Amino acid sequence: MRVIVFSDSHGSTACMREALLDHPEADMIIHLGDGERDLEKLAELVSGRRIVQVCGNCDFYSLLPANEIIDVAGARIFCSHGHTELVKHGNQALVNKARSLGAHIALYGHTHQAVTAYDDGLHIMNPGSIRAGEYGIIDITPSGIMLLQADV
Numbered sequence: 401m402r403v404i405v406f407s408d409s410h411g412s413t414a415c416m417r418e419a420l421l422d423h424p425e426a427d428m429i430i431h432l433g434d435g436e437r438d439l440e441k442l443a444e445l446v447s448g449r450r451i452v453q454v455c456g457n458c459d460f461y462s463l464l465p466a467n468e469i470i471d472v473a474g475a476r477i478f479c480s481h482g483h484t485e486l487v488k489h490g491n492q493a494l495v496n497k498a499r500s501l502g503a504h505i506a507l508y509g510h511t512h513q514a515v516t517a518y519d520d521g522l523h524i525m526n527p528g529s530i531r532a533g534e535y536g537i538i539d540i541t542p543s544g545i546m547l548l549q550a551d552v
Contacts (some may be wrong), residue, residue, distance in 0.1 A: 401473035403428040405536035407481070407509025408529040409435030410458065413442055415533045418552040420445040423537070428472065432509035432527070433481030434458045456481035456509065467497075473540040475504045482508035482526070491515075491524065498522060504545060505538065516547045523547050 404426045406416055412435075420426070420442060429449050431439055433456025439446055452470055455462035468479040478498040485494040487508050498506035505523045514528030516536070525547045528534025537548040 401428070401540045402426045403430060403472065403477075403538040403540070405430045405432065405507055405525065405527045405538060406530040407432035407434065407527050408456070408512055408531060409438040410529075410531050411435060411438065412531045413438050415530050415535075415552045417442055417445065419530070419535050419550070422552070426537075428452070430477075430479055430507060432456070432479060432507055433464075434509065435530075436462055436464055452479060454479050454481055457483040469501050469503065475540045475545055476502055477505045477507060477538075478503035479507045482510035487511055487526075495519065495522060495524065498524075505547075507536075514549050516549055 429451050431453045433454050436459045453464050454468050455464035466484050470477050487510050494508050508526050512529040514534050515526040517524040523545050525536050527536030533552045535550050537550055539546045
């Protein structure tokens with residue numbers, strides 16, 4: 401199972417388009433906020449793929465949840481934009497929340513700084529800003545979980 405992770409598109413879809421064209425094998429797309437309507441502009445490329453989105457601090461009047469916990473191919477993923485966990489001051493609150501929910505993977509955005517880490521059984525990723533061409537890839541296989549940073 402391959403998952404593409406975007407965050408912080410802020411109205412710009414050019415890099416998302418390129419990333420989606422580069423990964424037609426991706427089964428799922430996660431958008432971590434600040435651009436909740438941007439995937440709608442790419443309907444022909446996202447059709448048939450599972451989409452999960454959370455709202456960011458710049459998604460005004462959003463009806464999307466601030467956080468989402470999903471189960472994907474045997475892995476539990478905690479998704480957050482990160483502003484409610486104050487990730488600009490560190491990711492410990494995010495990590496604690498993900499652990500309390502039994503997550504294997506914690507995803508966040510907001511800082512526009514790409515991060516890939518592993519801490520005592522928890523994979524942690526901030527894909528960076530897709531507006532700047534940064535995104536993440538998660539591969540979930542019977543052999544394990546792999547997080548990759550990518551650029552367009």
